[in-house]
Each structure stands twice: as C-alpha cells, then as structure tokens.
Amino acid sequence: xxxxxxxxGALRAHVxxxxxxxxxxxxxxxxxxxxxxxxxxxxVEDGFYLVDCGHGVGRRIxxxxxxxxxxRGIFITHLHSDHTIDLASLALFGLYEMGSRLKDPxxxxxxxDRGMLPPLSPRATVMPAYIAPESPTPGTKETFATLMKAFxxxxxxRIIDSLRPSPHDLFVxxxxxxxxxxxxxxxxxxxxxxxxxxxHQDSRVTVSAILVEHPPVAPAFAFRFDSAxxxxxxxxxxxxxxxxxxxxxxxxxxxxxxxxxxxIDGLYARKDDATSIAARDHHYKSHTSAADAARIATKAGAxxxxxxxxxxGTASPLVWQDARMNFSGEFxxxxxxxxxxxxxxx
Numbered sequence: 213x214x215x216x217x218x219x220x221g222a223l224r225a226h227v228x229x230x231x232x233x234x235x236x237x238x239x240x241x242x243x244x245x246x247x248x249x250x251x252x253x254x255x256v257e258d259g260f261y262l263v264d265c266g267h268g269v270g271r272r273i274x275x276x277x278x279x280x281x282x283x284r285g286i287f288i289t290h291l292h293s294d295h296t297i298d299l300a301s302l303a304l305f306g307l308y309e310m311g312s313r314l315k316d317p318x319x320x321x322x323x324x325d326r327g328m329l330p331p332l333s334p335r336a337t338v339m340p341a342y343i344a345p346e347s348p349t350p351g352t353k354e355t356f357a358t359l360m361k362a363f364x365x366x367x368x369x370r371i372i373d374s375l376r377p378s379p380h381d382l383f384v385x386x387x388x389x390x391x392x393x394x395x396x397x398x399x400x401x402x403x404x405x406x407x408x409x410x411x412h413q414d415s416r417v418t419v420s421a422i423l424v425e426h427p428p429v430a431p432a433f434a435f436r437f438d439s440a441x442x443x444x445x446x447x448x449x450x451x452x453x454x455x456x457x458x459x460x461x462x463x464x465x466x467x468x469x470x471x472x473x474x475x476i477d478g479l480y481a482r483k484d485d486a487t488s489i490a491a492r493d494h495h496y497k498s499h500t501s502a503a504d505a506a507r508i509a510t511k512a513g514a515x516x517x518x519x520x521x522x523x524x525g526t527a528s529p530l531v532w533q534d535a536r537m538n539f540s541g542e543f544x545x546x547x548x549x550x551x552x553x554x555x556x557x558x
C-alpha cells in the first residue's frame with residue numbers, strides 16, 4: 213500500500229486510488245481485505261473530486277488524509293452497486309464533517325434514467341420478476357433521493373434533535389444529459405461513436421464525459437478531468453471501445469478497468485446453469501483484459517497507464533503484467549491509497 217504521508221502537498225495534480233477492486237463482492241474471506249471497492253480521488257490544488265463510491269470509500273478518504281469539506285464533486289460512471297454502494301454513507305456520515313458546505317453544496321453527477329429495461333438474457337426462458345416496476349431504472353438524481361428517503365428515520369432524528377443539516381442542503385444530485393443527435397439508444401445503440409462533452413466546469417477542472425460499452429448498463433460513462441497541471445481519464449466499466457481512446461487522447465494518466473478472463477473461465481467452469489452462463493456472458497461482453505487496456509492507452513497516446521477496478525480483487529500482481537508488456541509509457545498497478553501523478557511531463 214502506498215505511503216501518502218507528506219506527498220499530497222508536493223504533487224499539485226494527482227490521484228489517490230481510494231479503492232481498486234471491482235465487482236459486487238468483498239473478495240477476501242477470513243483475512244484482512246487489501247482492496248476496497250472502486251473509488252478514486254482526483255486532487256487538484258486545494259480540493260478533490262471523487263469518481264465512484266465503492267464499498268469503503270469514506271474510510272479510505274479519511275485514511276488518505278483528505279478533508280470532506282474539500283470535496284468538490286462526486287461523479288458516478290454508472291449505476292451498478294459496486295460503484296454506488298457507499299453513496300448513502302458519504303451523505304449520512306458527511307453531516308458531521310460538511311457543515312461549512314451549506315452554501316456550497318457538493319454536486320453529485322451521474323447517469324440519468326435508462327428509460328427502459330435492458331433486453332432479456334438469451335439464457336432466460338421466462339421474464340423474471342424485477343424490482344420496483346413503478347420506477348425500475350432510476351437515474352442518479354432519483355437514486356440519491358430514494359436513498360435519503362430510506363434513511364428518513366435516522367436523518368429526521370439528527371435534523372430535529374441534534375440540529376444537523378439535511379443531506380439535501382449539502383449535496384445536489386443531477387443526471388447527465390446525453391447530447392442529442394448522436395444516435396444513442398439504451399438497448400439498440402448504447403455506445404455510438406461520439407465526441408466528448410463537458411458535464412462540469414469550475415475554477416480548478418473541466419470534466420468531460422463519453423459513453424462507453426458496459427452492457428446491459430446504459431448509459432455508462434468514462435470521465436476526463438482537465439486542469440492547468442494536466443489531465444486524468446477514468447474508463448469506468450467498459451469493454452474495449454473507440455470512445456475511451458477518443459476521450460483519453462493525450463491524457464497524462466489513464467486509469468482503466470481490468471479483468472482476468474482466466475479467473476472468469478475457472479469460476480464458471482463445469483457450471484451449466486443459466487445464471488452461471490449468463491454471468492460469464494456478461495463479463496466477456498462488458499469488461500477489458502489488461503492487454504487490451506494497454507492497447508487502448510497506446511492508441512490514445514496516454515503518458516501513463518494504471519489498472520484499477522481489478523477483478524478478481526485478490527489476484528497476484530503477475531496476472532496484470534500483460535499491460536506492462538503492451539504499453540511503453542509509465543505503468544502503475546496501484547494498491548489502495550497509492551498516489552499517482554497526472555501532471556504534464558516535461
């Protein structure tokens with residue numbers, strides 16, 4: 213695990229890999245967990261931005277020495293649970309650390325309502341009963357409101373008895389609007405070829421997004437943060453696709469997801485039930501090998517490549533060496549709490 217002591221001030225533009233494991237799993241059983249769920253802090257000047265809210269992200273923010281009052285925005289690549297599971301805890305526990313933000317609430321920016329259910333798996337024989345038919349595909353804004361409503365007993369106790377602020381006064385959630393005219397359709401064309409578009413801008417950064425390929429999720433985004441010091445691009449969860457390379461063109465650092473397909477093959481070997489087959493199908497159509505992540509970084513002309521959202525989260529570092537062999541730039545395989553620069557190289 214990287215040593216963060218004394219380094220945050222020395223690097224004006226860097227990321228802290230708060231959590232580097234992917235998937236809705238805890239991974240370790242009976243041993244101390246080394247990798248928390250996916251979450252990345254982009255540190256620029258006196259503030260930081262959070263991309264994704266995987267399991268343990270709040271604890272990791274504290275361990276990184278970052279101050280919640282300096283949080284300038286939360287960006288969600290897509291609405292799978294391993295990227296959103298701790299969004300509620302950030303808002304709930306943030307009541308105790310973010311009182312100074314009452315007049316400067318933190319934006320939460322992520323995908324909008326999908327608008328329709330995904331296609332039924334070809335492995336299915338009947339349509340399963342699904343959750344919340346009255347609103348089965350909520351976007352970021354509705355998801356945040358629903359999470360806060362679920363904790364109304366706790367929140368109202370603290371608001372009324374302890375005079376704590378409401379999370380709705382500290383955070384403002386909104387949905388990313390996909391540009392018109394690009395041919396996007398959540399089922400028929402979820403990843404059309406397109407140009408990046410700006411979703412947030414302040415005095416420190418400009419944040420751009422592009423659609424990536426993570427079926428059945430739609431929309432799913434990659435994000436790029438451009439600052440005066442340099443740029444960092446985060447792939448989100450995606451299969452190899454042209455849009456990621458377009459967004460990452462010339463970036464100082466590309467953080468790309470990676471999966472070990474040998475692990476997936478072993479996990480579902482000799483399993484012929486529909487659930488196992490459908491799960492294997494998902495991984496192959498929705499994720500990227502280490503070698504392919506390196507090829508995308510090379511195509512984009514990225515200065516640095518780091519792998520995160522590692523599946524499995526317990527794999528040996530040797531599993532990911534295909535990336536090093538296929539990328540000529542500076543390569544990182546970070547642990548949680550490692551610091552990686554993204555400033556422009558001389």
